[in-house]
Amino acid sequence: MNIHFLYRKGSLYLLLALFLSSCEEPYSPEVLEASNNFLVVSGFINSNGPTTIKLSRTQNLSDNSAPAFVTDAEVKVEADNGAAFLLQETSDGTYTSGTLPINVNQQYRLTININGKRYASDYVAVKQTPAIDEVSWQLVDDKVLFQVTTHDAQNDTRYYRWEFEETWEYNAYFFSVIEFVDGELVTRPEENNIYLCWRNNNSSNINISNTIKLSQDVVSKFPLYSIPLNSEKFARKYSVLVKQYAQTKESYQYWESLKKNTESIGTLFDPLPTQLTGNIRNTTDPSEPVIGYIHVSSVSEKRIFLKQTELPYVYRAPSVSCTLDTVAVEEVPEYFSGGSNLPVGPIYTESGTLIGYSGAWRSCVDCRIFGTTTRPSYWQ
Structure with missing residues (x-):
């Protein structure tokens, strides 16, 4: 199959000519490599818990190195009445604070100072996130599908985003009762147990949904993610903590564009990448692109546990190649x-x-x- 593209800079004209051929030739598009060191701001202002903001830099597609974090910056949360709260750098590029005295009747913004360059987000109102009604799971096509249900009785939220943190308990294949210390084998003390462990993982996909076309502000069994039934995560006990965030229409649109740009590209029928428009700007040089969107909201959380014995009888632990x-x-x-x-x-x-x-x-x-x-x- 051959594919022909017609592209015009400025506006896009796309011509697809698809026809069968006896041979196939790979197509490697030219990738623009240019100066690429724009500021990326990740995080939000939490009205009912710690606030965490991460600063990093953009990279070219061919750059396989780890992201470059921005250190030694001055990061503040400012209220429209003049109050300001300084965040502390707790690790490279990560700036945090305890629970801030957020007033729902005021608006807030984030300001950043990096070596004299000053960045600021728009002032935004505080959104109150409704409680999560239920986090549930069901078996679908040999996968365990996790879902979230919520509602806002005031019909005031409408735009939602979710993240999750999963934890699972597992054990080593063999139970060790002795250990090798200073050239000798001795009885392993209980506090040196290496048989039972826990592992954590954070969500990476963008999970968003809205109820703008519904008469009631209800999200019912939104599919968050799924795990194969025979995953090692279910060998003993599994847990997931779901975090829910109320979004403004503008922040929702930002996350929607980001989702399309990162998760829905790669085939002919996926949407074309779009320019991300955030609400953070370089106040000393407005022409500099800045990636990120700051909003202010509370967070609702709900945790559930799933034991291996609760799964259907078809569950089979993954095979492990271990020889004694x-x-x-x-x-x-x-x-x-x-x-x-x-x-x-x-x-x-x-x-x-x-x-x-x-x-x-x-x-x-x-x-x-x-x-x-x-x-x-x-x-x-």
């Missing part, structure tokens, strides 16, 4: 000293004579490779 090795006493130093293998337990004869030890690859014994043994405070 037998190690003779005289082979212990050589086998365990490198750190790539860990001991599991002693091996005795029927008469009680120690004849060796069992061991395996670290990834089969130490759950900390993928997570942490620190039990979350919220874990049931």
Whole structure:
């Protein structure tokens, strides 16, 4: 199949000529590489909890390095009555504050000072986020689909956005009762358990919905995300914390454009990328593009747990390739000293004579490779 494009700078004319051919030729479009160091502002002003703002720089498509964070900036939340609250840099490019004394009758903006360059968002009103009614799940095509239901009895929200944080409990393939310390195998103390762990993951997709075409402000079972039924996340216990944000019409449109630009491109039938128009500007140089949109709202949260035993009988834990090795006493130093293998337990004869030890690859014994043994405070 050959594809022909007709493109005119300034306005777009697109001509598609699709026809069958006996051969296919790859098409590699030229990518514009130019000076690309624009400010990216991520976050929002939280009216009922800590505020976190992250500052970074844009990159070219061919740049595979990690994002460049903006450090040593002065970041403030300012009210239209003159009050100002300074955020502290807690890690590279991350600026936070405790719960701010936000007044719902005032408007707020974010200001940023970077080496004399001053940036400011528009003043925006405070949105109150309604409570989440329910976070539910159901089995759909061998996947577990998670959904959120909410409503605003005042019909005043209309625009919604969600994020989620997932946590799952899992265990190593083998339970280790001994450890290799200073060239010797000793009983592993309970506080050095490496069998049971927890792992976390944050949402990456943009989840938005609106009720502007409905007579009532109700979102029913909005599909947030799905996980394959045989995922390792369901091997023991799984939990998800859903966060809900009320949006203004303008902030919703920003997130909608961002979603189209990042998640809905790649095929002939996807929308063309659009210019992101945020509400943050360089007040000293208005011509400089700035990426980001600041809004002010409260946050509603709801957490649910899902045990493996609650899943249908068709659940099957993912297969793991782990082999238990037998190690003779005289082979212990050589086998365990490198750190790539860990001991599991002693091996005795029927008469009680120690004849060796069992061991395996670290990834089969130490759950900390993928997570942490620190039990979350919220874990049931």
